[in-house]
Amino acid sequence: MENLKVTPLYEEHLKLNAKMVDFAGFHMPISYTSIKDEHEAIRNNVGMFDVSHMGEILVIGKDSEKYIEFIFTNKVNELKNGEINYGMMLNKNGTVVDDLLVYKISDESFLLVVNASNIAKDYTHIVEQTNGFDVLVKNMSEDYAEIAVQGPKTEVKIKEALDIDLSDLKFFNFKEYTFNDHDLIISRTGYTGEDGFEIYGDHSIIVEIWKILVDNNVTPCGLGSRDTLRFEANLPLYGHEISDEITPIEAGLKYFVKIDSEVDFLGKDALLDQIENSLTRRVVGLELNKQAIPREGYKVFKNDKEIGYITTGYLSISTGKPIALAMINRPFTKKGTEVSVQIRNKMIPGFIRNKKFLKETK
């Protein structure tokens, strides 16, 4: 393992016979038994991911709120202590540095949770923007371990297994808890489209909690199902639907950008200009008319003209349909537009559709 990092749960993954892969510089489980079973455990019951590879960056100081407001696309001034917002950090040209969660601890203290693959880049970006702000930035990524427990039965299971009552914790809120004399931060957040919680703590307590949850039949889930679940819920993944070559407007994430507010933020001018003058492409939903799998990178055509590419696609485990998110040139982004996807040497017909993939499961 050439310089690959491992998380504090590495030994547990090996004990569970996980299939391991390299991801964002970490040795991570892709699945333990089957991606399909893990996916279904979370849709119908309860499962958990080791997400200790995620980055945690703490911003403290007098100007924290004003500063986060400047580097983050979503609203910060409306957040109360204990509330969380999802949004992005942008380059000056409007493209995405990373997407992240902002946890408001107090007016002078915020925790930013960022993608593992971007920790170093994000930290540099964040520090670079601090000029003129009275803030201190600390990369806490090595201190925190994290697991995400997800699925409709999570709240009941956590009460049963850990005796922690999370019934009054609202969606996108967090609180501090103690468990066996260790401090935890628990938030009602996730990346699956299901109810669930993310638990942050020191390495030893997270390993202990993981073991207790395994003993209580919470299904360990790997990166494979993490991707199929987030995709069906139309949640973007950095490097796919968003990147440093894609703006939030192109990605269809304008909802998470305070573009109509008075507040100035890095990248705002570029986005305003793009909306006004130069939006040439957008991420849309796509479905094939016949059985085939539209995978990432496959080209999309209208007649003989290339009009875009698949950013993520699967034979959906929850709906059974061959569906994808795709970056498509305008005006072919209109719902119902007939297109074809090149799969190996065949052109497979399909159409542009909405991104509410999960709405049609039941």
Place this chain on the structure above:
Amino acid sequence: MSKILEGLYYSNDHEWVKVLEDDVVLIGITDFAQSELGDVVFVDLPEEGDELVQGEEFGAVESVKAASDLLAPVSGEIIEVNEDLVGEPEKVNQEPYEAWFLKVKLNDPKELDKLLDHKAYKEEISE
């Protein structure tokens, strides 16, 4: 440990070939291949009447995560495609040596000599 059956021919690309008559064979993928792939969700196969050329791509077997090309272990005409796999691709995981993909009439049965026997294939996957 992956299951390997005696009496079959194997390719380096993890396909098996079972001789039914002198020049008629079934083709599928090995237990090792299915376990590497994980949940098989789709098998993309050519049509009856199409020609296979040894060593050339003829379709793909797709798991949740990835598409994996199928390379023809022999040359010949496809005389039957296993349509059961359309509705039940999971059979490839459950019974890899029962879930055949294609029935092929060989152009040249001598091509089988270029394939591995069960012992050589066992060595191949234990490397």
